[in-house]
Each structure stands twice: as structure tokens, then as C-alpha cells.
């Protein structure tokens with residue numbers, strides 16, 4: 246990791262000879278993190294900053310700024326933190342100790358968005374990175390906050406009319422040089438709201454295009470193909486069924502083969518398809534060459550029909566958008582910042598790569614492999630994104646209490662999780678400085694009894710002055726979400742979807758991703774819903790796909806539970822889910 250750092254840089258930063266020898270043996274930042282408790286803090290901080298690619302002068306500037314912060318913190322009136330944040334020009338305050346954090350808990354929900362920890366600060370406010378940056382970390386470790394601050398930092402380089410100030414390369418700067426993007430519309434609405442808190446100046450905020458990737462892809466492809474249509478899943482299956490006949494597989498299988506193998510690996514010819522790897526694709530792994538040929542022809546026919554009808558899927562759209570940009574050489578943004586990246590399909594990664602020219606500060610990507618709830622594993626190198634030497638991990642959760650974290654981490658089970666670029670990801674040093682109540686798990690004889698109990702719990706939260714919009718109820722299926730909303734409504738409790746704010750928010754576990762609430766109830770955590778049988782490949786069909794599917798269901802429960810800041814209530818009827826910690 247420090248291969249290119251000369252000894253004199255270490256010495257200049259006060260790092261002793263023994264530590265230099267150890268540092269030279271470290272392959273990556275995870276190993277450096279693990280040594281934190283064995284090294285003097287100042288030396289470890291300096292190494293962490295060096296590892297992120299800073300020059301010795303930048304490291305000095307950062308460390309001395311932190312020192313000044315530490316000293317001046319003693320003069321700050323601790324009762325006046327909220328107004329201190331508002332006074333501070335860049336809306337950032339450094340928070341290190343649990344006491345300070347507890348103070349902050351008292352402040353309004355949204356004010357949280359504007360605090361930075363020195364480690365996050367080092368990433369977000371770094372002058373520049375030589376290429377793509379990856380920020381990983383467990384739920385609530387501030388990946389989104391760091392990404393937002395990075396956007397604000399990048400925006401400061403530009404005059405409000407879009408002219409680049411700091412890095413004048415002589416090229417024309419796009420009107421909106423920065424794209425802040427994520428997975429879904431719900432999340433891009435949340436990001437937009439948070440960016441408004443952080444970048445107060447309207448003109449500067451206009452430099453940032455906040456849009457989910459599907460919308461970005463849509464705009465690129467539409468310019469070439471005109472109006473685009475997106476058939477619903479029933480229409481799509483019917484179309485693919487019509488082409489499946491000769492290939493001895495179902496239309497659904499064919500469609501998945503196209504999206505998960507052909508588009509995922511960007512296979513362009515029958516030859517490439519015959520050679521392609523297809524781990525976790527059930528019976529397709531066992532198809533002979535003749536059958537694969539038939540499948541390839543059926544896929545060609547189905548996609549030709551879709552193209553003739555002007556019909557698209559969002560994965561295809563992303564793939565096509567990347568192709569168009571690569572073909573024309575157009576790069577609509579200077580910087581692309583991606584949040585919740587763990588679930589991006591490889592075609593969407595190709596699009597991300599194609600959206601900005603390669604170079605300094607081109608891509609900034611945040612994600613957590615433990616929160617992967619769709620089945621997309623990707624090698625960043627294969628999609629042309631090289632983060633080597635520029636990956637950073639956050640380990641302190643500022644959202645949930647240690648009690649909630651310790652419980653939720655057990656939901657994940659013990660199977661190793663594949664991180665980005667095939668690196669195993671772990672949560673062993675993932676902690677929270679906050680403490681509170683242990684999550685409670687409640688068993689009920691029937692679903693009706695479970696819903697009655699939920700109504701009482703939510704009423705209790707409301708009467709103890711928890712704002713309705715900071716309460717969320719999550720369930721595995723849409724049908725159960727509907728039942729929950731009716732049960733709460735029958736008791737006079739207003740409810741709304743997770744993206745709205747007109748009552749207690751209720752939604753599926755999938756749509757909880759990226760959000761956070763003071764109190765969370767996870768309902769239907771029984772064996773009937775988790776794992777959801779219809780979403781798990783049969784063991785006999787494909788053991789690898791079976792194991793992936795089960796892990797994905799675990800991750801889903803983990804995502805739902807780690808949305809809770811203060812209180813987590815879990816219930817089920819019938820048998821408990823095997824994922825619940827014993």
C-alpha cells in the first residue's frame with residue numbers, strides 16, 4: 246500500500262523507523278485499521294492520511310487543523326452546539342466523543358446530516374483524488390454524509406455559473422459538472438433534501454444534478470431512440486415466453502439469463518456466450534452447447550422484437566446508454582458520486598464509468614456489501630473502475646446504538662460476505678458510541694394478534710411524543726404492508742409510504758434501504774416470510790444460488806433493522822425466522 250511513499254515522507258511526519266517497517270508490510274487500509282490500537286494515535290492518523298494518497302504537506306495541514314480543533318473545542322459552550330453548526334460557514338462540526346454525540350441526539354433529526362467525523366472529513370474534503378474512490382462501511386457509518394460533503398466540496402471548485410475555478414483544464418465544463426446519483430427515486434429524493442441542508446446557496450446547488458441512474462440512462466438513450474416504453478413484468482414475461490419455445494426453457498428463465506449473464510458480462514457474440522461463466526444460474530450451468538445456442542438465438546429474437554416495439558428494461562437501458570456514450574465519446578459530467586452502490590447491476594456500473602472522463606476526481610462511490618439485497622456481484626476492474634489505493638472504510642455507526650448493531654449483525658449469519666472486487670468484507674470492528682435499549686423480539690400466536698400488538702406499540706411511541714414521520718414499520722411483502730396500514734388506520738393512526746411524510750411510514754424491507762428513523766418495527770419476522778420461499782432457489786437446483794439467495798434475505802432483514810436509531814421492535818407469528826438471533 247505504501248510502495249510509492251519514500252521513507253523521507255514518513256520521517257517528515259514523525260513516523261518512527263519500526264512503524265515504517267510495519268507500514269511497508271501492510272497490503273491495504275483494512276490492515277492499517279486493525280493496527281490502530283497498537284500504534285500511537287498521531288502516527289496512525291498520519292499513516293491513514295498518507296494511505297488515502299495525500300502528500301505529506303496535505304497530511305500536515307489536516308493533522309494541524311485537527312489539533313487546533315481539539316484545542317479550541319475546550320472553549321466551546323457544549324450547550325450551544327446546534328447554533329455553532331448554523332454559524333459554521335461550511336456547516337461541518339467535528340464530533341469525536343460519545344458525550345458530544347449524545348448532545349447531538351437532542352437536536353432535530355435533519356441537523357444530523359451536517360456533522361463530520363475527522364475520518365469522514367479526510368475523505369470528503371481531500372483536495373483531489375487521482376481516480377475513482379470507494380468508500381465502504383457498515384450501516385449508519387456516514388457513507389451518505391461523506392458522499393454529500395464530497396459533492397459540496399467539489400461544487401466549491403466551480404463558480405456558480407459552472408466555470409471551473411481550481412482545476413482549469415481548458416475544456417468546456419458542463420452546466421452541471423457533478424452528478425449525485427443512486428439506485429431509486431425514493432433515495433434520490435432523500436439525497437436532494439439532504440443536499441439542500443448542506444449546500445445552502447441555490448446557484449451552487451444547481452451545479453449538482455441529483456438523479457437516479459435510471460433517469461440518467463433514460464435521457465441518454467431517449468436522445469437516440471425517441472420515446473421509450475417499459476413493459477410491466479407480466480407483458481415482459483409474455484413476450485419472452487413467445488420466444489422461449491424452441492429453447493426448452495421458460496420465458497422467465499430466458500429473461501434472467503439475458504439480464505444476469507448476457508447483459509451483466511456484456512456478451513456480444515454467441516462465442517462469448519458459450520464461453521461465459523454462469524455461477525449461480527441453476528440449470529443454465531448445466532446446459533450443453535446445443536441448448537446454449539438455442540438460448541442465444543431466442544434471446545436475440547426476443548430483444549429484436551423489443552427493439553422493434555421501442556420496449557426496454559432498465560438494465561438494458563443502462564447498458565445501451567453506456568454504449569452510446571462510449572461510441573460518441575460524450576461525457577456529460579465531470580464528477581459522478583454514487584451512493585448505495587452495492588446493488589448496482591454491472592451494466593449500471595458501465596454506465597457510471599462512461600458518464601465522466603477518466604481522471605482526477607472522476608468517480609466517488611459509497612456502498613456496503615452487507616446491505617446487498619439484489620443479486621448483483623460485480624468486479625469493479627471488469628467494468629473499468631480501478632479503486633486500488635483509493636478505497637476507504639468507515640467503521641463507526643452514528644445512527645444505531647451499539648445494542649441495535651450487535652443484535653442486527655447476528656442476523657447476517659456467519660458466511661463470509663464478498664466485498665467489492667472480490668475482497669471479503671467484515672464487520673468485526675463496526676461499533677457505535679451510542680447506547681440504548683436492546684431490541685425486543687415478540688412472538689404471537691396469530692398474525693391478527695401480531696398486528697394488534699403493533700398498533701399498541703406504535704400508539705405508545707406516538708403518545709410519548711415521537712414524531713409520526715420518524716417511525717417506520719417494515720415487512721417482507723407488499724401484501725403484509727397493506728395489512729399493516731389497514732390495521733393502523735383502523736385505530737386512527739395515519740400512515741403513508743416510506744418516501745412521504747404524512748404519518749407513520751410503512752413499507753417493504755427493500756424500500757427501507759438508505760433511510761433512517763427513530764423507532765422501527767419489523768413485522769412478520771417469522772419463518773413464513775423470512776426467507777421468502779418464492780425468492781430462494783431450491784437447494785437441489787443450484788446450491789450456490791441457494792446460498793446467495795438466503796444471504797440476500799438475511800441482508801434484507803439486516804437493512805430493515807439497521808434503519809433504527811433509538812428503538813427496534815421485531816415481531817412474528819407462528820415459527821420465528823431462522824435468521825433471528827437466538
Ligand SMILES: Nc1ncnc2c1ncn2[C@@H]1O[C@H](COP(=O)(O)OP(=O)(O)OP(=O)(O)O)[C@@H](O)[C@H]1O
Pocket residue numbers: 340349356357358359360361362365382383384385386387388389390391613616642643644758759760761807
Ligand atoms: N460524524 C458524524 N457525526 C454525527 N452524526 C453522523 C456523522 N456521520 C453520520 N452521522 C449520522 O449518522 C446517520 C447515518 O449516516 P449515513 O446515512 O450517512 O450512513 P450510511 O453509512 O450511508 O448508512 P446506510 O449504509 O445504512 O444507508 C445519519 O443520521 C447521519 O447524519
